[in-house]
Each structure stands twice: as C-alpha cells, then as structure tokens.
Amino acid sequence: MEEIKYLPDLPKEVLLNIFSYIDWRSINNLMITSKELYFFIKRNFYKFEKIVKLYSLCIEEVLEKNSEKTIQITYINVKRQTAVNSFKIISLKPSELNVFESFLQRVDFSVLKNLFIFLNNQTNFIDVLNRYITCESVFICIKIFLCDHEGNIHIPFTLLSKFTRVKNLSISLDYPLKIAPPPSLFPISNSLRHIKIDEGNGVEIIDFHTIQRLVESNPEIYDIKINSTLKDKYRDIAKGIRCGQIKRRVKFCTHTIIYAKFIVNEEDDCFLSLKNYLQYVDHENVNDFSYYDDDGKKIDYECLVFYTGDLICQKCGEKDTLCVMLLREF
Structure with missing residues (x-):
C-alpha cells in the first residue's frame, strides 16, 4: 500500500515534474490522506499517466x-x-x-x-x-x-x-x-x-515518376486513386502504369484485382490519351472499352475508358487481373 499524507511545500511545476516519474499503472492501491494533494493529483492525473x-x-x-x-x-x-x-x-x-x-x-x-x-x-x-x-x-x-x-x-x-x-x-x-x-x-x-x-x-x-516508383516498389499494391482537376497530368499517369513493370513485380499469390482509377472532369483528350496508350499494350481485349454498371447498362467509352488484362503470377503461374479505368465526373 502506497501512502501519501502531506502535500510537499513545492511549486506546482516542481510537483508535476516529480509525479511524472511515478509509474502510476504499477500502483494497485493508493491512500491519499491530504485533501489538497488528492485534488491536485485528480486535476493533473492525465499529465502523470504513462x-x-x-x-x-x-x-x-x-x-x-x-x-x-x-x-x-x-x-x-x-x-x-x-x-x-x-x-x-x-x-x-x-x-x-x-x-x-x-x-x-x-x-x-x-x-x-x-x-x-x-x-x-x-x-x-x-x-x-x-x-x-x-x-x-x-x-x-x-x-x-x-x-x-x-x-x-x-x-x-x-x-x-x-x-x-x-x-x-x-x-x-x-x-x-x-x-x-x-x-x-x-x-x-x-x-x-x-x-x-x-x-x-x-x-x-x-507526379508521374513518383507513381512509377511506388508501383515498382510495392508488389502488393492493388489500388491507386487520384482525384484532381489537373487534366494534363493524367497523360503522364497513364504512361506510368506499365503492365510489364507490374507483371515483373508480382511475387505473391494474392490473386487480387490490381487496378488504377483516374478521375477527371474537363476535356476528352485525357480519354483519347489513355486509349492511344493502351493500344500499345499486348493484350487481347486492348480495344474493348465497353463497360457495364451494376444494373447491366452499357456505358459508352466516351464517358468511361476501361481496360483489363491478365497478369501471370511468377510464383504459382495463376492469373491476376489488371484493370485500368478513367472516369469522368459531370
């Protein structure tokens, strides 16, 4: 049983410093017979707590x-x-x-x-x-x-x-x-x-180089979302998502959908830029920009550019999926 009877005749700042060295969590029972000291500790306990x-x-x-x-x-x-x-x-x-x-x-x-x-x-x-x-x-x-x-x-x-x-x-x-x-x-x-x-x-x-570095350094990254009004920047972002780089970095059998989503709200040249870039990627459905919402309604590619491709896991040989989509906010 720890017992404190009297409040030392010291300035408040000194008392706070002294009590801060007490391991209050290790004390199971504490008897304080000084009313003044009791209220002092009660008011300042959060400062003592370790x-x-x-x-x-x-x-x-x-x-x-x-x-x-x-x-x-x-x-x-x-x-x-x-x-x-x-x-x-x-x-x-x-x-x-x-x-x-x-x-x-x-x-x-x-x-x-x-x-x-x-x-x-x-x-x-x-x-x-x-x-x-x-x-x-x-x-x-x-x-x-x-x-x-x-x-x-x-x-x-x-x-x-x-x-x-x-x-x-x-x-x-x-x-x-x-x-x-x-x-x-x-x-x-x-x-x-x-x-x-x-x-x-x-x-x-x-920027483009940072995104590229993050993708290369994080083999388990599956979600990159960037919301911005800087429409010109998305040309560089689209070029930064290189399927070959991600494919080489897949080391774990996570088998998750790896995708990058880019949101713009201005000109259509961003859509055309991504579409032209994807034409150089060697995948079967590179020109398939059809997309269906949750209700089964087809969304035209002028409103949304969508692309999927298979990534082969280097460890087990199974396929992961890479999705690249560009959304337009109205």
Whole structure:
C-alpha cells in the first residue's frame, strides 16, 4: 500500500515534474490522506499517466458550439483497444504547443498502427509531432487532411518520410502553391496496398515518376486513386502504369484485382490519351472499352475508358487481373 499524507511545500511545476516519474499503472492501491494533494493529483492525473503503448492517434481540429476552434487529440491504448482518453487544447495559442509536446513525451510509438490528422492551417502541430515520432512498425492506415494557406506543403511529407512500412495511405491537401513535394518524401516500402490522393486547389501532390516508383516498389499494391482537376497530368499517369513493370513485380499469390482509377472532369483528350496508350499494350481485349454498371447498362467509352488484362503470377503461374479505368465526373 502506497501512502501519501502531506502535500510537499513545492511549486506546482516542481510537483508535476516529480509525479511524472511515478509509474502510476504499477500502483494497485493508493491512500491519499491530504485533501489538497488528492485534488491536485485528480486535476493533473492525465499529465502523470504513462502510456505504455499507443495503437491509434488522431489529431483533429474541432469547431465547438460557441464557434471556438480546438485541437482534439484522441489516442487508443493498445491494451484496451478503446478510446481511453481525449486530450483537448482549448485555444490555438503557440504556448499550447508545449502542452501537446508534453503529451508526446509520454507516448510510446513503437506499435502505432493508425495515424489520422485533420487540420486547417495548423501544420505547427505536425511539426511538433515530427520531432518526436520515430516509428518502424507496419502501419495499417495513415490519413492526412490539411488545408494550409501559408503553404507549408513539405511539413506533412517530412513526417511521412519516416514511415517506411505503410499499407493504406490517404492524403488530401488544399494548398495555394502549385508545386509538387519532392518524390523522396513519399514512403518507399514493399507494404503499400492502397493509396488515395485528393489534390485540391490545383496542386500536384504526386507526379508521374513518383507513381512509377511506388508501383515498382510495392508488389502488393492493388489500388491507386487520384482525384484532381489537373487534366494534363493524367497523360503522364497513364504512361506510368506499365503492365510489364507490374507483371515483373508480382511475387505473391494474392490473386487480387490490381487496378488504377483516374478521375477527371474537363476535356476528352485525357480519354483519347489513355486509349492511344493502351493500344500499345499486348493484350487481347486492348480495344474493348465497353463497360457495364451494376444494373447491366452499357456505358459508352466516351464517358468511361476501361481496360483489363491478365497478369501471370511468377510464383504459382495463376492469373491476376489488371484493370485500368478513367472516369469522368459531370
């Protein structure tokens, strides 16, 4: 039985520092006979708590009922698999970054599986996170949504460059700058299976060479979705999806449909470009652009270009399917 009777005559900051070294999770019974000390610990317990493992972390900007914006930090402990605490920053002042930083100092990122960031003009929080997180675990999912009118486009990708094993990656940015981040900032691994990128405000997040590199480096990738208003870019994307490259990289017997989907909303030259490119691919149905929706209704190729081809698994000889489609949004 641990017993604390009297509140030491020390400043609050010193007490917080002292109590932060106590392993509170290892204490089964605690007797506090000082009422003042009891309320002190109760009010500040979240600052003392030692998080053993962190499974999921969400950094989200929330608009309260009084129209006040707050940054809400929600984390899930790997032992309980439930939201065990909600850490809120009431106002967005620079001094509160220190509070967020003190939270990160108590976090063990070694088994972090899910990371979600939804912020508007608050990339400084990502900058702080970038200084503390060094994770080599396999991420199940990473989602980042940012709208930064100051143009700090490199901050989220500097963080992403630390994650070398990611299965599902989703990025949505709204920046005023029309520049692409350096390709080296994208995570390069053999674990990517799904990647989704929403480009807002005419910003090219991923270029032809980066897509080509991701396809070559991730033999299990089966889903590439890029939503953008940059219609000229899709000519390069179509050229980047090389059936021969994907075919050579198929090493596992997953037998899944490998497809790339490209969405445009402007000119038809994107459709013609992809159609002309596919004519040089040696597959039987290269000129078959017919597509049927869920109701069995045929969709004309001017609205949708669709192509499928067989990929032979190098390990077992069975066929996988490669699908390339170009959708038009009206």
